[in-house]
Amino acid sequence: MTRAVAMATASGLGAQVAWRLLALAAVVALVLWTGLDEQISPYWEDILYLTRQHVVLVAASGGAAILAGIPIGVWLSRPGMARHAETVMQVFNIGTTIPTLAVIALSMTLLGIGFAPAFFGLFVASLLPIVRNTYTGLLAVPAHLKEAATGMGMTPRQILWRVELPNALYVIFSGVRTALAINVGTTPLAFLIGGGGLGELIFTGIDLMDTGMLLAGAVPTAMLAVLVDFAMAQAQLTLVPKGVNPLR
C-alpha cells in the first residue's frame, strides 16, 4: 500500500471515532436541554442499583456466550464435523429468527423466574451469532493459507491458533458485537421473568403511566446500549490486528 492510501485510512479511522463521540455528546446534550435529568433525578438511587443488575446480567450472559460460542464454532468448523455442521447451522439460522421475547418466555417455562432463567435466555439469544460467525469466519479462511501452513510443517493446533483464528478474528468479532447488541437489547425484558435490571423502571413506569419513572429506565437503557455498541466498535477497530482488519 502506498503512503497516501495508508494516511487516508488513518484519517478515516479518526473520523469514525469523532462521529461516534459526537453522537454520544448529542444524546447527553439532548437529555440536559429537554430537562429530562430533572424528571429522572428522583429515581437516581434506583437507577444506580438497577444499572448494576443490568450490567451484571449483560456481562455474565454475554461473557458466557462468548466463552461457549467460540469453542462451539471452532468445533463445528473442524473437518471431522463437516457432515453435521451444515445441519446444525441451519437449525441455528432458524433459531436467530425467533423473537427474543419468545426466547425469554420459553426460558421461564423451563427454569421458572429469577436470575437463572434471565441469564439462560440471554445466553441462548447471544450464543447463536457468535457460533455462526466463528464457524463461517473459520471456513472462509482461504485454503491456500492452510496449505502453506501445512506445507511449512505447522501442527493442526498451530494452524488453528496462528493462522485460522487470527484470520477469522474480524468476522468472529462482528458476531460478538451483534450478540452483545441483541443481549443489551433484550436485557430489559429480564425484569418480566424476575431477572431485575432497568426494565423494572420502564415496565412499571408504563403500567403506572409515570413518565419520570419510565424515562428513568428508558434513557439509561438506551444510553447503555449505545455505549456498549460504541465500545465494541472501538474494540473491533483496535484489537483486530492491522493485517487482517479491513477497517485499518
Place this chain on the structure above:
Amino acid sequence: MIQLEDLTKTFGAANRLVVAADRINMTVPSGEICVLLGPSGCGKTTTLKMVNRLVRPTSGRILINGEDTSGLDDIALRRQIGYVIQQIGLFPNMTVEENICVVPRMLGWDAGRAKARAAELIDLVGLDPHQFLRRYPKELSGGQQQRIGVIRALAADPPVMLMDEPFGAIDPINREIIQNEFLKMQAELKKTIMFVSHDIDEAVKMADKIAIFRGGRIEQYDTPDRILARPANDFVANFVGADRTLKRLRLIDARQVAQDAPALPAETAPQEAARLALAAGAPVVVVVDAARRPVGYVPAEALAGARGTLSGLAQPMPVTMPAQCDLRAVVSEMFTHDMRWLACTDAEGRFAGIVTQRAVTAALSEAAPAVAAQ
C-alpha cells in the same frame, strides 16, 4: 538430492481407481532445478506434493539426500523442506518479518537469530529491511509478495525446496524479473529444487532438467536442450511446440558459437587485412579503436585490390551484442539489421569475436549429446 522410486498415488475405490501418479522414478541431483512440466491433471503437482506428504503416497519411496523419508513424521519432514505455492500464502495476520520467521522459530531458533535471518534474506531479494520487515502482506505489491513467499521458504536454509507454479500469478514482465533474480540466488545457494510449471518457456529458462508428465507418467526426463532437440515421442514434441528449435536458441550463449575475426586499427592497409581475413576464414574485418572497441567493419570481398587504409573503406558498426547473451537475442538483432553476422563484445566493450548465421544454424543442427544413461 531427491530420489523418487516407484512413487504411485491412486485415488478412489477399487472399482473406480484413478491413478494420479504411476510408478514415478526420477532423481534430482543436489543443487539442480528440476521442472515438472505437463498439461493440467498430468500428475505433476501430485508428485510434488507427495515429497512433503501433503499428498500421501499409495506406494513407493522418497529419499532425500539418501535417507528414506518414510521414517520421518509429517511435521518434521515438512519443516526441513521449503515450500512455495502459486497463491503465495503469506499469512495476512503476520508482518513480513513474522512470516519469514515462522519456520525458524518452530525449529527452535531464538528470536534474535530468526530476525537477523529475515533481514539478511529480504536484503537478498533487493528489498529494504527497514522499510519492509514491519509491513503486512496487504501493503505489498504482487511481485514483492512473491519474493517474500520465496524467502520465507528459504528461511531455515532447507536443502530441498518444492515450488508449485511459484511465479504463475505474476504479470509477464515481473515474472521475467523474478525468475532472473531467483536464478541468480540459486547460483549461490545451490538448493535442490522441484518446480512445477505448465509453461514450457519457464521450464526451459529455469531447469537443469525437465520431466514431462502425461497421465501420471513421465514421458521424458532430460536436459532442456535434449528435450527440445530430441523429443522422445510425438506427445513431447507437440507439447514443447513446433518452434522447439527456436526455443533452443535461448540455451546457447553467443560466446559458445563465436568465431575469431581480424580486429584491426583504422590505419591498417587493405592488403594486410585481406591476408588476415583469409587466414582466419572470416567474412569481414572489424575496425577497432585504441581500446579495441569495434567501431566499423569492411566486408572481405571489398578488400581485394583496395588502396589506402581501412578507414576509407569501413562502414560504421550498426550494432554489437555482449558475448554472454543468448542466441535468441543475437538472432533477433541480426534480423533487425539485416546482417549475416554480428560482432560480440566482452564486459569492457572490447571486441570478442563474431557470430555468423552459419554458425547459428550449425549449432542448432548439431546433434544434441546422446541421452545419458539414467
Place this chain on the structure above:
Amino acid sequence: MELIWFAVGNRDAIAGMALEHITIVGVAVGLAILTGVPLGIAITQNRRIADVVLYAASIIVTVPSIALFGLMIPILSTIGHGIGWLPAVIAILLYSQLPIVRNTYTAITNVDPALREAARGMGMTPLQRMWRVELPIAVPVIMAGVRTAVVMNIGVAAIAAYIGAGGLGVLISRGISQTDPRQLIIGALAVSLLAIVADRALYRVQKLLTPAGL
C-alpha cells in the same frame, strides 16, 4: 396435549392476534419501504451525507425496543397516542430504516461501473439508468433488507403488546403475568412460527425478484 386443546379452543382469538401482529408489522414496514428506498437512493449522491444517515440509522437500531417505546410515550402522549398501535408502528418504521436504507444504498453503489457506463454510452438519461439498470439490479438486495426488517420487527411488535399495541405478544404478556404456561408457550411458539414463516416466504420473494440473468 393440553396445549393443543388450548390452541384449538382459542383459535379465533389467536388468529385475530396474529392478524393484528401482521398488520402492525406490514403497515410499518410498508411505510418504511416508501421512505427508506428513496432515502437510500438519494444518499448515493453524497458520500458524507450517506455516512451520517447510515450512522444515525445504526444508532437507532442499537436502542432496545422497550426503551424506545419508553422514550416515545411522553412525546406521543401530547397527541393522545402515548400507548397503542401508533408508537409500535413508529418504532418499527424507525428500526426498518437501517436494513432498508443500507441495502438500497450499497446495492446501488455496488452496481458495476461498466454497466453504468454502458447504459450511458447507449444514451440513457440518468432517470432511465435508475429505472432500467440500477434499480432492477438492486431490487433483490433491497428485498433482503426488507426481509431482515420484517423478521426483526415481528419480535419488536411482540414486545409492543406491553404498550397496548395488541398482537401475539399479548399471549406472552398474559402468560407471564398470570403464570399460565399455556398462553405463554402458545404465544412464544406462534410468534416464532410467524417470524420463521415470514423469513422463508420473503426469501422466496427475494429469489423471484432476482432477474434471471443475475
